[in-house]
Amino acid sequence: MFNSVVKNVRRLNEDKTVNIGIANGCFAAITTASIQGEKEWDAHGHIVLPPFVEMHTHLDTTLTIGNQVNNKTGTLFEAISIWHERKQYLSEEDVINRATKALHMLMEHGVLYVRAAVDISDPHLTALKALLEVRKRMAEVLELQIIAFPQDGLMSCEENQARLIEAVEMGADAVSAVPHLERTREQGIASLEYCFSIAKQYDKFVHVFCDEIDDDQSRFLEVVADLTIKNNMEGSVTASHAIALAYYNEPYAQKVIQLVKQAELTIVACPLINSVVQGRLDRFPKGRGITRIKDLYTAGVNVCIAHDDIRTPFYPFGSGNILQAAHMGLHLAHMTGADDLHAIFQMISHHGAQSFGLEENYGIEIGKPANFITIPGKDMSDIITNQPKCSFIFRNGNLIASTEPEKTQWHTVSTNNKVSGAST
Template identity: 30%
Template sequence: MSGSPALLLRNARIPAGVRGTDPAEILISDEGRILEIDVSIGAAEIPSADLDGRLVTPGFIDMHQHLDKSFTLAEAPNPDGTLIGAIEAFRAYSKGLTRQNLLARAQATLDRCVAMGTTAIRTHANLDYEMELRSVEAMCELRAASSDRIRLQVVAFATSSAARGDPETARALLERAIAAGADCIGGTPNLAPDPKRYIDMLLDVAEKHDLPVDLHIDETLNPQARWFDYLVDCTARRGMGGRVVGSHVSSLSAFPDDEARRSIEAAAAAGVAVCTLPAANLFLQGRDRNGLVPRGLTRVNELLAAGVPVATASDNIQDAFVPVGSGDLLEMARWTILSAHLLEDAAGRAFRMITDTPAAIMGLEHGLRVGAHADLVASRCESIEHLVAGGASERVVLHRGRLVAGTLGKS
């Protein structure tokens, strides 16, 4: 293990499954990695901090957010509460957006998220013929300015209006976004004139530049929306397993059970991950139904049972797509338990959906283990179950072993 000891965290409560719940000590290197976790570490000469029995967990990971849209609800309301209504509202508003406005709102959102314990975010930055690269460039600037506080991945989100329906013009915009520093390829193929051609183009660009893919796909309750299946098939044929995410995939819940089972098994075999977004799906989906309104989520339990990696995330915060939100991923974990009907080990599964699973999908060296980056949250809770169920009024947050929120007592 490289790096010299730089910080010793004392009196930490460690979650069951790591090494019991007895008070323990965590040694962190000057490179921000965990060097050792033990009951007692002889390092009297190392600067130390007393956690006073706080529960220590990995930092939270929000693998699907739209920092460029957050806190725009007042300026861009969504009167009909639909997905198309939200898209049109933000599209009209975005025409006048400046880099300064984008950065200010995104920074304010990021600050909230860090204070709540988020140590990594994957943000989808609109890429279209009106905004062009303004959002991508602003998010890349924010990534650089915030690198000592949080890990930020920027998705070049080629929206349905990226090139007025022309995949080749969208391809050119994506190439420019990659040159500007985008980390991931995104898009909304369902809303393109030719979804198949759009998916092919997005995967072509990703393969060319060896970048991961994270698509908004089948964000509808129309059972005829089957583009997730095409994405899975393309992933398998191209050998891109482990590098492709389908976000939302709401229509999977409207399939007949046997057809849904086949889709899920194919996704598991192809190595395609899924990110469910309960806030947006609960708010936007099912508005055309008058009775027995569906939740709008994908089949979370069946996906998990089949071994498909499933993360949950914030999506949007106080904008036309989601009018509420605090930046607290524990809130998203609770909403996931309720809306997805998680039951067995519900808190543990939901917690992994905001920590271990998105870390693996995003390729982050994360976790409460030796060798991982010391991206940690210390909370006054007895266990992960209590943390997920009720949160914690006080949180201490470390990014790469450096305090970024809360206060640490010296010892």
């Protein structure tokens, strides 16, 4: 007798259903045999997957869309200036409420690991204090990593240098920089050197916002890779965006990709927001607003796809459904082949888990913590197409959320299966 049993789940790419037995919070059986538990659920043949990993979002800006001012142009630069105003009115309660709501939106869609950047360009570090509290309150249901992120730069806003240290001492997991937004290239490099020095000193990992600009002269990714190798930090550094890589000439791009591989960087693409904020200054042809996802993946780089903003001045949409980001990512990266779907799934699960440091405890295997989701669909193509919510979400063997699958009831269908009144 197990503590819990989830019956009739299907593993990806398998036809037969299996039953999962859970004991002491861990997978204790995955079998076609009939098993019994003190509590039992029927997954009706839904696919079982490890929880998704969201590698890049913002819980301080989240759900502020239209809260004070709308972004009329939709550009990144207007968004930054709106946020500059909005953050003067932050209170801890305000951030806790919005962050908690956004985390629930992500969890409903199967995300149980979240890495969030918090802007430290506020002298009171209000948002950071609030998110440290959220991390504590929600520790039982999800794992939250907090990046200390200097939105206004580390050199352009020198006060952020001391705030970065303060943020780490308060409990931030990682340090960041935003080199392409510093005033000069030299200041961009200096900001990265500062960021790495603090990471080294405090034994934190690095997650840089890198080259989020359609400028083939924005060449900070090579600097991030170089500093990673020099500081012996291979495997503990992430770079988000890396848009400029898409604009580099081919020989230079290939050189940088090899350097990224050598430094064991994780690259995070954010296709929802970047598809709309990039390419704004192009006439035609317009850039696709995404890094070289396929080239990086093919070269063996640990590439992730993230949802990023949820209803902020930077991006007015987003429901917390990371499958929307995967869907957009595979379009922009030309990865619609059958074999590509496996890669896209890796980019919202195992690759993030690797960067999160979860390898030993992540996946559907006997002995590992019973963290998993079940999701309606026949295969990955079905899941990416329909982007359904999870039917069950388990954390350490406990059911934390469930959603009834959508079912449409037809009332006007004629006998030849055409909707009455529809033209043919």
